[in-house]
Amino acid sequence: MKQMPRHVIQKYLKRTMEVDAFTASLDALSSETNPLRYAFFSLGIRELVNHVIDRLAPNSSVMLCGWWDDNNGKRTTPKRTEKMQYAIRGGLSDEFVTDVLKLDLSFIIDRTQQAVDELSIYVHYNKSTFNVDHVTGNKLVEDTLSAVHRFFEDIEELKEMVSEALEVSLHKAISSATIEDVLVEVDMLSTHYIVEGSDIEEIIVRSIDHQHIDVQVSGNVDIEHQYGSDGDYERGDGVRFESSYPYVVNLQLDVNEPLEITIETDDIIVNTDSFYGDEEEEDLEHWSVDEMEETNGDADREVFDPTEHFYNMEIIQGHIRM
Structure with missing residues (x-):
């Protein structure tokens, strides 16, 4: 199996628990006689991603943003795409992002949706991972790590795009x-x-x-x-x-x-x-x-x-x- 180097994903992890969870998920793959090793890996990565997203975008903070819509009180939990948007732009309003920073908000929203959709295919793997063959299991691991990396990378790239545009505006001010x-x-x-x-x-x-x-x-x-x-x-x-x-x-x-x-x-x-x-x-x-x-x-x-x-x-x- 061509496994992604640990440091590629580990650089996005900020807490000891996150690093330990990532290491434990990979270590689960070493038990080749365990028919649940791919299931344990998938579960560990899913919980890791959820933890990182919660760190970057706590529900309570997202819900206090002016751009968040609770649908007249019917919604009490932000979607993952909304949490990803918060990680990228915080509480900056739609109008400020579009009119002042001159960024395409629809592009940001579409790209976050694509990243979430791709990630969900793997970290919420809905097929049986019990006793799958090595070829299928190794492909799952490779695709999952690649999807997680792209997800974190998208957040960082879009966040940097917003920050750079904001820095230009602040320099003028x-x-x-x-x-x-x-x-x-x-x-x-x-x-x-x-x-x-x-x-x-x-x-x-x-x-x-x-x-x-x-x-x-x-x-x-x-x-x-x-x-x-x-x-x-x-x-x-x-x-x-x-x-x-x-x-x-x-x-x-x-x-x-x-x-x-x-x-x-x-x-x-x-x-x-x-x-x-x-x-x-x-x-x-x-x-x-x-x-x-x-x-x-x-x-x-x-x-x-x-x-x-x-x-x-x-x-x-x-x-x-x-």
Whole structure:
């Protein structure tokens, strides 16, 4: 039997129980003298798929989505196609998906239906699996694993399609000007500073559920620092210098109004390690939020000495006078 490598399906499993259930389903096939081994395999895979779908789309969450239709109270449980749709778009409305994200909702619905129909043929295998011959049984296993893989793959591909379209729309709604307005309120380590500009490097949709969209925005901000007053600087007693710092903004948006965006000062994290010379050669743009929060602490950090800049400036001015 040409069996699909475990990692192909296992990468979609997020919990220990899911991995264990998948392993146990495959292990059942090793008992070649057991006439029920294909039945045990089919049962195990069916329960595994049901568990993953329930994790991705809990019934209670699906039923709270504005797009879910309970047929005037006659329905109390979502269909599998509806659960699959929730896993793909959460609570985003039909109108938002179609009109704003410019995605073909009918295509998404049709593709989810096809994936569910194909999966049901195998995980709800309705023929007797008792003591079937090796050829029939092995074909069942191969087709079942392929169907499960395509099912999970369809969810991921469609989910990514929705997320990418949403990220584009959010990029338009979150301008660098908006970021700069917030950064002006952030303490930037010097007597005076000017936010000279900022850019948005990346917007990532981390999750979508029936209520919220969790989004992470990352980029860089360019700052001009000034030590001393403007008069001090004019007399040669002040220092100005420019620096660039990576920032991260964590946002939780209303799924019903995804483009209604308000950024508060507390939402933004600026990594200022380069100011203290702590960054070395690390790529700060790819730091996680936890890493940025941790390194922005005051522990074990050298105190910044602006006189170094005065000293360097005096050397430069001395060379100029000469």
